Each structure stands twice: as structure tokens, then as C-alpha cells.
Amino acid sequence: MTWLLVAIGGAFGATARAALVSWSKENGWHRVLPFGTMFVNVSGSFLLGLIVARGAGITETVGVGIGFLGAFTTFSTFNMEIIQKIEAGEGRNALLYGIWSYTLGILAAAAGYFLG
Structure with missing residues (x-):
């Protein structure tokens, strides 16, 4: 039964991520930093x-x-986006993306934990 719960949850999670990241790209949120990926990682x-x-x-x-x-x-995906930024000559944006993603992710996890 456990594997079925993981499979069902995973299907919905992957679909939600794909939709949010696609939406962020279509609306220009991905130009400087991959905000769609950052959003799913921080909120998750x-x-x-x-x-x-x-x-x-x-x-x-x-x-x-x-x-x-x-x-x-x-x-x-987060790691590949950093590599792509570096390859595109956007080292500063790659560094900012990494720092912001890790910092916000840790703060979000702590906030969720303490609010729980």
C-alpha cells in the first residue's frame, strides 16, 4: 500500500511542478533566475x-x-539550471540563484517546522 501512496502522490507532484514551471517560463519569470523551480523547492x-x-x-x-x-x-533541475547559467556566462546570476534557493529553502523548512 505504501508504494501506491508514493506513486499517486508523485504523479500529482510531478504534474503540479511541470505546470508551475511552465507557467513561470511563459510569463517571463525565468529570464534572469529560474523562479518557477525556486518556488517549487522553497514551498516544498x-x-x-x-x-x-x-x-x-x-x-x-x-x-x-x-x-x-x-x-x-x-x-x-536546480543544479542543471545553475550549470546552464554558468555556461551562458551568467556566473553572477548562477551564484545568486544558488544562494537564494538554499537560503530560502532552509528558512521555509524551518518556518514550516516551527509553525507545525
């Missing part, structure tokens, strides 16, 4: 902090925490 960090702090049950932890948020957030 907040929600996971909230779930962990609440001591959620197996359904919420596995289905939402591992499944949905695992597929919603994306460390691999």
Missing part, C-alpha cells in the same frame, strides 16, 4: 517542514511528504 521545503513537525501519520508522510513533495521539488 515549507510544506515538508510542516508535515514533519506535525508528526503526521503514514498516509500524509508517505503520500504527501515522499510522493507529492518528492516529485514536486527538484534538486536535479
